[in-house]
Amino acid sequence: MSNSGYILDDRLLASVGIRFLNYILDTVFVIAIFMGLCLFAGVLIGLFELTGLGEWMDSLGNWGWNLVIFAIYFFYFLITEGLFGRSLAKFITGTIVVNEYGEKADFADIVKRCFCRFIPFDMFSYLGSRGWHDSLSDTYVVNKKALVEEIKTFHEFNLIGSNEVI
Template sequence: MSNPSYILDEKLLASNGNRFANYIIDIIAIVALIFALSFFLALFAVFLGLNELFYWLGHLSDLEGQLIFIVVSIFYYLFVEGIFGRSLGKLITGTIVVDENGEKPPFGTIFKRTLCRLIPFDGLSFLGSRGWHDSISETYVVNKKDLEEELKTFHEFNLIGSSEVI
């Protein structure tokens, strides 16, 4: 007897409203993280008398600021989605990143997904379809509670007729 794999049902996909909320919440979280890191770096510079570092922090160019935002964004998404399968935005909206089988994607897929976020206008690409960082990395953002119910039903259905081994 074969062991069928669950294939994600498109009805579980997060709404565009949830996706947009995820985006806004995550941008706010990244900016807050940058602010916190800058604050502690400035304290570090003041206490150790690193005046050049303190001056640099106060006079960042636009390019330096954008590069810092990109680097922190990459680490943020790699860390939270790589470990938890969800970012702060997804946690708040009750959504999660999964593969086509409803499982947590491997780290390599999360890395690919994160790099795809660097594509210009990717943050708005989900408004017309699934989103570039989803489609390119073959991941899905779904409602976590609905997915859990669907997986439970799928696995219970597959147990019907199977013999119990004692």
């Protein structure tokens, strides 16, 4: 159902505490994915004697490993928020990424949001108001249950006085 006419109410925005918890949890998930990939690579190297892969991993250095972490971080948010509108942390905290109409943000906005996360100090930008990755991508992080209820109430209110078809 389209939310035409509905504009997101700032009361629904996730609190700074919830946003911080999302950041911490998502960081833990990204680190877990990184460790899982390293473990998987180690198993492949051990089982199939892929010494070239081991040598390549040894040669990455700090910059190379930082790029690997950035890629995991980027694709983690691109996949989870692009497909579901929520990262794993947002599932846990009951929040969701939406546009100003309370609808799932489109994929282009999610891509912008993912790139904006690499702006230095972006992770602290939401402490004062909406984060840069929100404001620059025109997205909002809101409480999902409150949003659903708010949109339902909005549509019910708009039905008052309309002719019912029996």
